[in-house]
Amino acid sequence: MRPVMKAICLLALALPLAACTPEKAEALVAAVKAFEAKSNEALDAYEALFQDYGEIRNESQDVLFQQAYAAVAQRGAGSPSFSDAVQMVGTLKSTRQNTTIENEFREIRTAYMLLGSAYDSLPQGSALGARHVSCGRSAVAKLTLQLVNFASDVDQDPLYPTALRETFAEFKKVAAKGDQSLAQRQFDRFYTGVAGYEARHAEALRLTLAAVEQGRKLDGLLARYDDVTLSGLLGAIQYGFTFAGTLKGVDPATASSRLQATKAELDASPYWQRVEAVPLASIAECATTER
């Protein structure tokens, strides 16, 4: 059982239904952590898609030797430089590229982590301040909308792996030469690669939809925090997990249309339009000034 689910179950068993403020605060922390966990699952999926988008296939040692040998034979010993050779043979470039992606996603995740940590100290406090609820609500809404925008970006322009572009180019070359057997093998690789990507693409959308639903629930709870009961809070968290379960097996086209419907709904809402204008930096302020 995941830690967040454990926390929710323990809370449900341990806390009386007519909860006082510290217990509600505890449940709110669990709800925020559940949103953070769901968001991270979606971000992990996008990070993996970007890794493949930026990765060029490495040629084998034999092929590289043939290329280097032909380059020297054709242009003389001065032609292939040492730096070109290590770039072709070595792996430092791709390592740097992966680090770039990791750094970008680390920066994105920081906002979700800050949101979670902003609530850590709440259960020890005697009351949940109105400013804290308001600040936290803005942060949750901003991050929820950001997830919708991330998914919309990738759904509009899918991140088909670069290796697939190379495979398709090779297929065309072989087909143009009339080698049907080799062309068939290349095309099969391309076909399988496209299907594999699209399954991962759909999974990223499903994870995003689940995180967005959790975020919208949390936003709604924070909007009327004073009136929300403890069981209402726990029910909302539980609903998030049930909702994620209903998305299993949803096909890519349905996931995409559900995402578009969610985006259209948020884009048309004056509240979410205001959220779009909230700077991301305000989340860091929320975490540092409200504790």
Place this chain on the structure above:
Amino acid sequence: MADIQDREYVRLAEAALDALFDQYAAAGPADKWQLKPAITKATEELLSARLALFKEGVLTTPADLDAIRQLKQDIDRAADIQTSILAAVKLAAMLGAFV
């Protein structure tokens, strides 16, 4: 969020990269050795541009779109490997300007 123009820019950049992969596939071993580093660099810059688009959008202009359309035509018409290498280097530089 990225606007329509930004998306068009990235699609043109991807089409330019596809054309470079076509030329790489058709090239002989010596030309492949020469062309690959420039294609790798263009791929890296395309990745960075897509990451920027994912995070907050990039700011392209109509002139940027014209320039990348022209570059795609240059790649399609490239008569020799040196022209392709130059086009790949230009593509990397264009994409690098947006991140």
